[in-house]
Amino acid sequence: MRQKSLVYSSGYVNVVEYPAVVVSGEILAKTLYVYIGDLERSVLMGITPLTKPITLGSAGVVRVIEVLSDKTEYTGKYYTVTPLGDRGLLSVSVNGLLSNYISLDDSYLEEEVMSPIPQDAVKPLLNHTLLLASRCEEPVLVEGCGFIGVALGLLLREMGVETQLYCESGKRNALLFDLNIVSHISNLNKKWRTIVITSLDITSKYRVMRELEYSNLVISALSLTDWMPVKSSLNVKVSVTGRGNTGVSELENTIMNKSKKVLQILQRALKTIKVSDLEAVKGLLPPRGLGTIIILD
Numbered sequence: 346m347r348q349k350s351l352v353y354s355s356g357y358v359n360v361v362e363y364p365a366v367v368v369s370g371e372i373l374a375k376t377l378y379v380y381i382g383d384l385e386r387s388v389l390m391g392i393t394p395l396t397k398p399i400t401l402g403s404a405g406v407v408r409v410i411e412v413l414s415d416k417t418e419y420t421g422k423y424y425t426v427t428p429l430g431d432r433g434l435l436s437v438s439v440n441g442l443l444s445n446y447i448s449l450d451d452s453y454l455e456e457e458v459m460s461p462i463p464q465d466a467v468k469p470l471l472n473h474t475l476l477l478a479s480r481c482e483e484p485v486l487v488e489g490c491g492f493i494g495v496a497l498g499l500l501l502r503e504m505g506v507e508t509q510l511y512c513e514s515g516k517r518n519a520l521l522f523d524l525n526i527v528s529h530i531s532n533l534n535k536k537w538r539t540i541v542i543t544s545l546d547i548t549s550k551y552r553v554m555r556e557l558e559y560s561n562l563v564i565s566a567l568s569l570t571d572w573m574p575v576k577s578s579l580n581v582k583v584s585v586t587g588r589g590n591t592g593v594s595e596l597e598n599t600i601m602n603k604s605k606k607v608l609q610i611l612q613r614a615l616k617t618i619k620v621s622d623l624e625a626v627k628g629l630l631p632p633r634g635l636g637t638i639i640i641l642d
Contacts, residue, residue: 351443351623353388354398358630360623369440370432370450371414374407377423378466379442381629382636383491384428384435384567387545389631393437393569401630402441402639403428405466406458416451423461424454427469429566429588437569443626445641455588463617463638464608467492473567473588474500475604480563480584482538483507488553489544490515490526492611492635493565497541498524499610503603509533513549518635521614530556542568611635 348363366373379402387393388401405426409419426442428435430453435441439449455469474496483506487494490512499522501508510519510526511533519526527533530552539561542550545568554562555574559581564570566587575581619640620626629637 346446348447349445349623350400350440351402351626352398352400353395358389358401358627360627366446366448367440368413368448370448370453371412371416372409372419372449372451372454373411373413374409374424374447374449376402376442376444376447376641377406377408377461378463379405379639379641380466380470380636381443381626381632381639383493383545384437385441386631388437392545392547395437399436400440400443400447401436402443403434403436404469405442406461406463407442407447407454409454410446412451414451419451419454423458425456425458425465425468426453427455427473427588428453429469429473434567434569443623443639445623463640464612464615466638467608467611467615467636469588470567471496471604471608473565473586474607476586476588477541477543477563477565478504478506480539480561480586481506481541482561484509484534484537485539485541486511486533486537486553486557486559487541487543488550489542489546489568490519491544492518493567494541494543495519495522495524495635496607496611497543498522499607500604503606511549511553513546513552515544518614522610533557539563541565542570544568 348366352361384403433439485508537559540559541563543565562583564585616637621642
C-alpha cells in the first residue's frame with residue numbers, strides 16, 4: 346500500500362510518495378474529506394513556524410482500515426478527525442490528513458459517522474466552538490475572524506448573547522454574515538466580561554489582551570497562544586480550551602441545535618472541491634476565506 350502525501354517543507358509544497366504508509370500511530374485509515382483553513386494558511390505564510398516537514402490537512406473524515414492494537418472496534422468505521430490530539434496539533438506538530446492513506450493516534454478520532462458527507466470535515470471545529478461558547482459570559486468580544494471566530498460569533502448570535510468581533514484581518518469573512526465587527530482597537534469598548542482569543546495573529550490577540558479590561562479570558566487551543574499579557578491590576582479567570590465535554594453538558598439541547606444551524610449557515614462560505622490527485626490541491630494553497638473542504642477521490 347503506497348502512500349502519497351502533500352508535504353510542506355522549507356517554503357515548498359510537494360507531493361511525496363512512500364513505498365508504504367509511514368506508521369505514526371495505531372490507526373491506519375483511508376482519507377475521505379479534508380478541511381484546510383487557518384492553520385494551513387498560518388504555516389504556509391510563515392506565521393506558525395515548523396520544526397520538520399509536515400503533511401498538511403488539520404481536520405476531516407477517514408475510514409479506518411486497520412488497527413495496530415487491541416482497539417479493533419474502530420475497524421471499518423468512519424470517523425471525524427480533530428486537529429487536537431495527544432501528540433500535538435495536526436498539520437503543525439503532527440502530520441495531517443492530506444494523504445491517500447494515513448497513520449495516526451486514536452486520540453485524533455472524534456466521532457463515528459454513519460453516512461459521512463463533506464461538511465462532516467468541519468464538525469470537530471464546530472464542537473470546539475461549542476466548548477468556547479459554553480465558557481462565555483456576556484458581553485463577549487471574539488478576537489479573530491477566521492473559521493473559529495466567525496463560527497463562534499454566529500453561535501453566540503443564535504444564542505442571543507451580546508457579541509462583537511475584533512478583526513484586524515479577515516473581516517470579509519464576518520461581513521458575509523452581517524456580524525458586528527470592529528477592525529481598530531480604538532473603536533472598541535474598553536471593558537468586557539469575556540474575551541475569546543481565536544486567531545493565530547500574534548499582534549491582534551496580544552493587543553486585545555494587553556489594552557482591554559475583562560474578567561473572563563477564554564483561549565482557543567487552536568490559536569497556539571502561549572503568552573498572555575494580562576494586566577496585573579485585573580482579576581482574570583483564564584480558560585485554555587481544547588476538546589472534551591466539560592461544560593457542554595450544561596448547555597440546553599436547543600443550544601446544541603443552534604450549532605447545527607451555524608453549520609448550515611457556514612456552508613455557503615465554505616468551498617468544497619473534489620480532486621483526483623493531490624497535485625491538484627497545490628493550486629488551492631494557501632486556503633482563502635473560511636477555508637476549503639477537499640474530497641479525495
